[in-house]
Amino acid sequence: MLAGAVILTAFAAAPHAGAATVTVQVLDAAGAPVPNAVVYAEPTGGQAVPKSIRQAEVEQKDIRFFPLVSVVQVGTPILFPNHDKVRHHVYSFSPAKTFELKLYSGVPTSPVLFDKAGTVVLGCNIHDQMVAYVQVVNTPYFGKTGMDGRVRLDGLVGGKYALKAWYFKMAPNEAAVEQPLNYQGADMTASVTLSVKAVPVE
Ligand SMILES: [Cu+2]
Numbered sequence: 001m002l003a004g005a006v007i008l009t010a011f012a013a014a015p016h017a018g019a020a021t022v023t024v025q026v027l028d029a030a031g032a033p034v035p036n037a038v039v040y041a042e043p044t045g046g047q048a049v050p051k052s053i054r055q056a057e058v059e060q061k062d063i064r065f066f067p068l069v070s071v072v073q074v075g076t077p078i079l080f081p082n083h084d085k086v087r088h089h090v091y092s093f094s095p096a097k098t099f100e101l102k103l104y105s106g107v108p109t110s111p112v113l114f115d116k117a118g119t120v121v122l123g124c125n126i127h128d129q130m131v132a133y134v135q136v137v138n139t140p141y142f143g144k145t146g147m148d149g150r151v152r153l154d155g156l157v158g159g160k161y162a163l164k165a166w167y168f169k170m171a172p173n174e175a176a177v178e179q180p181l182n183y184q185g186a187d188m189t190a191s192v193t194l195s196v197k198a199v200p201v202e
Pocket residue numbers: 063087088089124125126127130
């Protein structure tokens with residue numbers, strides 16, 4: 001029966017056994033949870049990590065970028081579809097990726113390659129209020145915190161890492177907050193405190 005085949009497929013797609021999680025809590029200077037913070041674990045012990053590059057998107061809708069904050073691995077192509085009726089002119093002057101997509105509507109034919117680690121601030125030449133951030137990281141282990149300021153990093157291989165947290169309200173050239181993480185293959189938790197004040201998620 002077809003129904004049986006569907007069920008078997010679902011089982012086959014289940015996560016493999018033994019995968020463990022690093023749960024990271026990000027707090028601000030007042031001890032409040034920080035939503036929308038970028039958290040990533042960069043290997044520092046020479047361990048081989050998989051590359052898991054997938055194309056990402058930052059769309060424009062209602063004269064805003066969405067999402068406000070993205071995190072991608074170095075080498076990720078990002079597409080900038082415009083879902084507004086007006087044209088946008090997307091650009092960045094950031095050293096990690098300087099580019100511009102001149103006045104356009106609809107979906108650009110090609111994505112932009114983000115090939116260098118760092119913070120990329122996006123703007124629009126036409127609409128000064130439009131801003132978004134892309135944190136480009138040297139690792140496949142990354143995520144963004146939810147409303148509770150927590151994020152789960154899955155699938156790490158054992159070894160030493162620099163656990164980093166970055167928040168878009170940090171000063172423009174401020175480096176991510178960093179602490180060592182020694183991952184030995186079991187579930188674990190970590191906490192990172194930022195010196196900034198958390199703002200509500202939009
Ligand atoms: Cu615009």
